[in-house]
Amino acid sequence: MEGLEAADIRPLPPLDTPAFLRLFQLRAAQIMWFLGAGASRSAGIKTAGDMIWDFKQRLYRSQKKLPPSAITDIGDPAVQRKLQAHFDGLGGFPPAGSETEYSAYFEATYHAPRDRRAYLDELIARGKPSFGHQALALLMMEDLCRIVWTTNFDRTVEDAATERLGGTGRLVVADLKEPGKIRRAVDENRWPVYGKLHGDYHSDALKNTDAELRQQDVEMRCSLVDCCRRQGLAVIGYSGRDASIMAALEEALDEGRGFPGGLFWFKRGQDEPCGHGVDRPCPRPRYRCPSRGGRILRRTLF
16 A cells, blocks of 8 residues: 555554553544354354354265264364364365464355355344443444444344334445445445445355455445544454455555544454554454544443
8 A cells, every 4th residue: 555654554452451441532523333143152052163163064964974963062172173183184174263264164065045044044033132232222222323334244233223213224334245235325424334344144145165255245344444534443343354345444544544534443362463464454353544543442332
């Protein structure tokens, strides 16, 4: 990105929750929210990491002709090491921790889009709005949360908003089936707005494999970039594994002019920030451009 040198990207100390809340009291209308899979885990929905291990054990069992009872604790490190050694030995799969791991194993487990949709339908139907989703809906009700973005397929935000807002009419939901809705709502100042960047899990345009993620819907991405150039963003429960989303956030930096309300990246204390190379400015929580910051928060509402 022209106009910024690597030396201009300086490490930031962690920003604790009380400090963020003081800022939020002043900037609430200027800060959008971005929810990743981690924000839905407390609602009973598996994260991408959880699903990766589920895909591995399903593939392993089918290849070995084993019943479901053969693997009872997918979280056991010994089981995970055995599964990973199996797929490492087979070849043709990305290494553990790769950004393409989710897409590769999902597509290998279920080749047809309708089967992937059925898997997600069953998984997501178990989810119920968590405390964090209810809190977000309360912020919407008080006009303290106007725009929310997500890469999730579930309907926990919609369910919480329906309860708190007294119906489905107020929340404007845009997915890959109707990407223009979010731009029209923002232009007309109709709040709150909810943008589902990978498509609602009922949408025919459902996207969840690597080839599809790289071709993120142009109109939705443009709306995200435009909004980030005018407002701040608080990111919760997001690993940064989607190249198209991270590219959009980088584009929104706009040589330090983007995110005028700030860029805040919530993380749990034990988690490592996402990384996409250190040779250029990027919206990572560890670095910032001179005029705008991406800051680590040690706690999350979700």
